[in-house]
Every structure is written in structure tokens, then in C-alpha cells.
Amino acid sequence: MLEIKCPYCGKRSQNEFSYGGDATIKRPQLGEEISTEDWDNFVYYRDNPRGKHSELWHHVSGCRQWFKVSRDTATHEIFDTCKMNEDFNV
């Protein structure tokens, strides 16, 4: 079980959180003209890297804040966590 540092609450056990996918995905602007291919890339396609991965987590059984986690998908090492409006230090 991972131990995740919520940037608002501190270190908590993984079972307080839910996973929210790739943090680098940017939603297209509202009303933006967008090709089907680009839209499909946004909706469906995700990289599945081995190693460092920026991802979203939701402190769903806690402060209910979404935040960013930089995690190694192979070793589960967590390099850093930060609020949505911040950047990772590591």
C-alpha cells in the first residue's frame, strides 16, 4: 500500500485516495474547433510509461482535493507531490 503525501493534509495511506490518470493531459478549450483525431487523443489515448509518470490523485476520503503526484510506475517511488497550481520540485 502506497503512502501518498497530500499537499494539503500530509502523508496518508493510499486507501484514502483515488487515482485520476495522466496529469499532463490538457482538455481542449470549450468551443475550440478540433479534429476527431485530436479529440480522440484527448479522450482515449494515454501513454503507458515505465518509470516517472505525472499523475492526478484525488483525496477522496480526506480533503477532497485533486493534486499531482510524480511517481515511478515500476517501483512506485513517489518523487514529489504538489497542488494543481504548482509544479514538482523534483
Next chain:
Amino acid sequence: MSNSFRTTNSTGLINKDKKINFTFNGTIYHGYEGDTLASALIANGVHLVGRSFKYHRPRGFLGVGVEEPNAMVQLHDGNKSEPNIIATEVELVEGLKAKSQNCWPSVQFDIGEINNVLNRFFPAGFYYKTFMWPKSFWMKIYEPFIRKAAGMGKAPLLPDPDRYEHNYEHCDVLVVGSGPSGLASALAAAKNGARVILAEDKPNFGGSLLTDEVTIGNMSGKEWASDTISQLKSMPNVILKKRSQVFGYYDHNMTVMIERVSDHIENPSKYTPRQRLHYIRAGEVIVSTGSIERPISFGNNDRPGIVLASAAKEYMKVYETLVGKKPIIFTNNDTAYSTALEFIKNDIEPIIVDTRDSSNGELVKEVQQKGISIKFNSGIADTKGHLKINSAIIGKLDSSKESFISEETVECDCICMSGGWTPTVHLSSQAGNKLKFNDDIDAFVPDKKRQKETAIGAANGSFTLNQSLAEGFQVGFDLSNKFTDQNNPTNSPNSNEPSYEKHEKLWCMPLPSGKKPKRFIDFQNDVAVSDVELAIREGFRSIEHVKRYTTLGMAGDQGKTSNLNGLQYVSKIEKKIVPEVGHTTFRPPYTPVTIGAIVGREVGNHYLPTRKSPIHTWHEENNAVFVAAGLWQRPRYYPMGSEDMNSAVNREAANVRKNVGICDVTTLGKIDIKGPDAPEFLNRVYTNAWLKLPVGKARYGVMLREDGMVFDDGTTSRLSENHFHMTTTTAQAANVLSHLEYYLQVVWPDLDVNVLSTTEQWSGIAVAGPKSRDLLSKLFPDVDMSNEGLPFMGLVDSSIDGIKARIYRISFSGELAYEVNVESNYGLYTWKKIMEVGQSFDIQPYGTEALSTLRIEMGHVAGAELDGRTIPFDVGLNSMVSQKKDFIGKRSLSKDAFTESDRQTIVGLVPLDKKTKIPEGSHIIEDNSAVAPIPKLGHVSSSCWSVEYNNPFSIAIIKDGKNKIGKNLYAVSPLKDISIPVEVVSSHYVDPEGSRVRS
């Protein structure tokens, strides 16, 4: 049979003043306080405890602790019965009942032993080869037979009556194992101020110090251990746990430990758990788990009476028990000589067989000085004795040590063997440590760590006491210093121990001349040297494949005594060094763990939380039959008298259509939405327009996922300019909140909006039916309930008996209907009040079944239609989709597949006979006589008995649905083997104009 195999000394840890009676295979024996089931049986001369897994060979004790592969028993009976318990790990308790497993009719005479005679038909992988055809025989004949013949104990069929608990701990330093290095590191870390947990599997702390003749400072090893424990006990920053096995090492230094709390207590108090599972998140983990002695493979090396030398020593020193009185010590190293010396102390002269040419170790010399001659350059070739060993054939090895020159038969009643030591690296390996092979000790040791884990002492391959203590004190200090600012190191005391000469790299004896007895490597899974040879001969090269083909190391003991010997043998045949062969993966749990302990208190009603509406007690008192809706318990229907479900549901639904019904809708999700950008936010979340919704009005809304599928629907009302009240379906309440939070926090953080769940703050009561207006007028005389005063989709604040209430004019039933919302605490009162006043309007409560009937008749969609595979067009909600604005998922709706006009869409179905109910999930097909595969047009999503028309009615989603209306098709349910001719009608079966809700 009364403890004739006890030593005369009393230097051990048993209390001979306290007798304990127990039963084994129906015979009553006694042992003493401090005994294990194993030591008590051995003291009574009982070595035959079970039959082996595959060949049903008689088996006894090999070890003295967790390493034991053979001595598994079935403990207790009835609902407390427990299979596959290692007798060496069971503390004796008054009245304990144990019996042998895997034998019939008895352990002495076991029919299954025929497998041993036929063993040439059961080589490695025999079931892959033998039982391949005819194919149909596998499931019916071979598999059940093998399962019955091979096997272990029997799982009880009754519920477990015992109590198990879970506990969560945090510490700076967790020390696993209380041998010399573990004690040293715990002491050093604790003295330096760190929060320490020290875990020991056995009932006594001390590890090897309890059996080794060593001195530390001016104390014996045993005294030093007890002194150190006293010191640790007095420190508030230390938790000491014995009878506690750390069996798993998971991510981020999460370890899991099982504590045997009351298994050893005769009459534990009622609320004492049997076992406790501790989740320990440790800053640093010190793995001081010691090492396990290796057996040697030789002919018939599995007979009862053949034990590990270290086990024999521990039985003597700790349990004052002799494994035999005519022992042979068989070794390739010096440590077994301490066992020989212990026998000599008990006036027993062992015969010593050593594979080496010579040794000048201190212990070897000491034995020789006592006048015992040692058979060097010799090995055991074979043994005899059916249910217990009675003699051994000792052979002189030739110079290559590949065969025997001469052989002699020697009488004995036990063989104490030692093939050297294997560091217990399981936890380090589980933690992701990449092990390396240490050629000096011929074993794997931890090397490159991935987590905060440090192996010390024997677990690290440091086999001398001096080294172990030094590592312990140093590592304990270093690691604790990461957590404290005390910088207070503890020095390692001087220690004294015998010096040892090197072991010989020989773990498998040659076969005796002219015979081919089985030489076992893995005792628990009956894997012999010949099986490994066969696997290699048949081309299995990867050690992982050899393991799976032979099942070497795959038994419950996870190969604690067999893995390395197997590897060594593969490397010998393959002429590769061991590191090239590699090792198999160590996985948790290190020792078997009771399922009950893993489950803990989450059993029965505690399996999941139960959510109840504030009106729940009324439902109970009024005969409601409940149904689970997620965690909620909702009334399904309220039978009257001897009514069955169908008649109750029809009565309840009909009463809504005719008079007035009342339904508890507290479970609907409710979300409070506030902020200047709230209208804009709703406009983006819902498919329809929200900016112009007037204050005091509600609107039905549909939300999509980005992939265009309908996510949820509900009614949202505007309470003031920037304040909205959203409702969601019961099932999606939590997901919708997370969804809204995601868009507000991640996607559009610039929007100034706050969302908060208020599901539990409001109690919702639906009042539906043509008489609902009159009823509400009577309840709320101040409110103008006329169509003009409170129109459809309007809302008004009022009060009832001083209780604030909000009344929405919304409808799920399709009738004229209202929803009264009050603060949760007043839900029950308000419900009762409505029931009371409603009597004169013929009010009746209705449950979720009638609720479904009413909405299905009206063609209102719910979870069965919004199943994550439908876009608004499919379920008749296209009019809800704004063409003017963008919203979540809109772009997906213009994709090619989503704009095809013949998509599967919602329709109604009526059976032609107007009688047969159409099962939900039925397939819709065009031609009933077509040959399979028959093209499927769609499926039935919801079914009910229409109370309006008194015939069955269903909603289905079928290809090109709108153009199928008026056609006859078939609803088929292969599961129920029925085919029903149906007519396709509009899904709006009752009141398609929607005039009733607006009346």
C-alpha cells in the same frame, strides 16, 4: 509413553511443574508448559505425524520452527478446525486436539502409500503427460481423483467463530527477529531515541542466543538476551511483540505482521481476539531474520527421525527433549558439532559422519577430545525403517565424492543432518532487494535495496556472533539517527564464540551401489533429485520453469529448506555457477496466514457500512421488504397480509395512478453549488442551457462523460442568483461529486464555484398521484398549490409544524407529484405527518419496485438505460442537447458513429399475448426461425407489469428503434429458454403528452 525422551537437565524454557494434556490421533499424551506440539510429541517418542503430499510416505519432524515442511496437522474440530498447521509452531495448550492429515485409514496404515510403490509412474510433470486424453476426462475423472489423492488437511465448512482484529502502527525502526543482531539493533535504535518495534515469531526472544554456547560481555548469550529485553521493556519508545511474524513487505515500507494473541491460552476472555493483524508503516526496517539450516539429499532422507542438526539441538536445549537416543550426526560443516556436544552432555554418544576430509574447527576438536571418532570423507547412502528410521547405510566417499567406495549398515534412531545455513532473505527480497550470491557461504544475500530496508546478522550472511552484534549496534544507531537528534551510539560489547572451519560444497550424496532410493530435496512437495534431473533432461532450463515443472519450492513452506539445494543441484547438472542459474521469486506471505486474520472484523454486517434513511424505522415497523441500493437500504415494497411481491407492487403503483403514494427518496444524491460562476459551470456540465433558469425554478439536466456517453441525470434548482441545489441518482452520487470537483479543480480552476455534498442533510419525501395537490394543500395551507401558484418544475419554501420545508413540484412517476425536503432530523416526523393527513386521501407508501413500474410505463430512463453505452440520442434525450453552447462530451456526439441514424434507440415492447413478462436482459431478434448466429437488434433494459393497461411492458434499446415501432419482433432469453413475440411501441407508454405532470 510418558515423556521418555526428555533430557534430565532443566536448563531449557519449559516448566516441568506444569503438565499439559493433549490428544494426537485420538491418544492422550502430556507435555509441559512451554512445549510446542512438536516437542511434546517427540518427548513422547512420536515421530510419525503425517503422510507426504504425493507419495503418502511416512513423515516426521524435520525442523523446529517455521522451516518445518513435513509436520503439518489438522488442529481442533468442528468450527474451530484448522488444516495444515505446522506442529513446530503450535504452542501446547490444555486439551489441544491434533490429528494427522493426508492419510486413510490411519497414519500408521495409509492406503495412499500405494503411490509410493508406484512412484515411477508419478515423476515430475506426470499429470501434464498422463492425463491429457481423452480430453473430457480431465474435469470429470482425473482432476477430482488427483485432488482427492494428493492433498493436505481439510478446510472446515462451518463459519469461523473466532474474533480477529486489525491494528495500524507507525514506527521509526521496525526490527524483525530478536536474535543477537536484532536485539543489538533494537537496543541501539531505542537508546538513540527512535520509536522501535521489535517483532519475534517465537514465544521467547533471543533467537540463536537461546541455543548457542557463547558469551557477550560477562554474560552468557541467553542472559544477555534476557537482560537486553528487560532494558527494552522499560523504554517507553519500544514496542516488543513476540508470537508475531512479519510475513509481508509491501510498497513504501508497509509491512504486515500476524500476532498470535490467544492461541496459546487455555480459556481466553470473550473479547480477546484470536489473532491480530498489524499493518506497520516503518521509517526503516531492519531485517534480522537469521538463517535456516539446509538438509542434505541422500537415499530415503525423509524417514521420521531424520531432522536438522540445529533442530535436534534446540529440542534439547529449549524443550529438554531428545529426538533420539542413538543419533547419527551427518554434516558438511562445523556447526553440527554443537549438536553432537549437546548429545554428549546428555550422556549420549553420537556417531558422526562428515563429508569433509578433515576439520580443525574448535568444536570438532572438542568432540574428538571427548574420545568420539569421526567418520570423515563419508556420507549417508541410504536409510531403513518404515515408520521410523532404524538404521543407516554409511558409505566411504571416493576422491571425486561422486560415488561410494564401501558401505556399512549402522543402527540408529535418528539422523541429525546439516548442509550449512541459508540466510532468511525473504523479506528483503519482497521489498525489492536484488540479491547477490555469496560464494563463501554458498547462498544469496541482500544486495541492492529498493526500499528502506537493511539486512543484518545471519540474514545478511554474517554468521559470526561478533559480526552480528557489530552490525546490529552500528545499523541500529545509524538508522535511528535519521529520526532523532540525540546522536547517542551504543558500543558493541565483547563476545566470545567458537571458531568454525569452512563447509564443503556438497549437498547431494551419490546413490548407494545397485539401488535407486529417492533422495528428497523438497519434502513438502515430494520433489526428489531424480525429478530435477528429469526436468533438465526434458529441456527445462530456466529455474522458474524447473520450479513449476517439478513444483520444487512451491509448497506452503515456500521452499525454506529446499530452494537452495534445488538451485545447487541444477547448477551442478548444468555446470553453471549458481548466480547464473538465478533464484526464484520470494513472495508474501512468508508463513501461512489465517484467512480470518486477513478479513479481520469486516465480516457479516461489518462487511460494508449500511446507510439508512432517517425514515428507516417507520419502514421497518410497516412491514417493508428492503433492498440494497449501493450501501443504502431502501424499502422495496410493503406487503399487506399475505400479499406476494407482484401483487404488492401492482397495488402500490396503481394507488399512485389513482390516489396518492408516498416514497422515501432521501437516498438521491444532493449537491449544494455556490459561487458567481455557478450558472456557467452548470452550463458546461449539463447538455442543456442553464444561464437563464429563473430563481425558484428547477430544471431537468443530463450530464455526459467526455466520450459522449450519458453519465447521470437529475433535477437542479436555482435557490438564488448564485446558489443551486443539484440532485443526482442514488447510484452515481459520489461519482458526480468527484466529477464536479475534477472539473473545478483540474480543468477550470478559474471558475469561482464551490460544491458540497448535502445528501445526508436533507430528507426527501415524494408525494405522487392525482390527489397529491389536495393533500399538500392541507399540509401546507399557506402555500398556493394551484398550477399557477406552484407550476411544474417550481419550488417553494414553507414549513410544517414549525419545521422548515422546501417543496419541489417534480415528478419521476409521471403523475402530478411533489417532493417535500426537510432537514434530515425531521424526516421521520414529516413522513408520519404526511401519512396521517394522507389517510383521508387513501395514501399508501410505495417502494422501489413500484417506483420502477411507474417510471418504466412513462418511458423515463434510469440506470438500466444509462448504462455507460448510450448517448442522449439513444435514450430519447436528444432534445436535451443544446446546439448553441459547448459542454462536457459534446465534441464526441459529432463523431461519425454517434451520428448514424440507425443507432440502437429506446422503444417500448408489449408481448403479443399481453401476458408473458419479458425478462430483463432478453435479446431482441427479427426472425425466430433463423439459424444461429442470429443478428441481435438490441436488448431489454427494464421490465414491469403496466398497472395502467394491466399487461407486461418493457423498455428496450434496439437498432433503428424509431422505425421499428409497430413491428413484431421476438424477445429471446436463452438463459430461460424462452422466446416471446412482441410488438414494438413507443417507450412513452402512458401519457405520452406528459399532461398529468402539468395538470
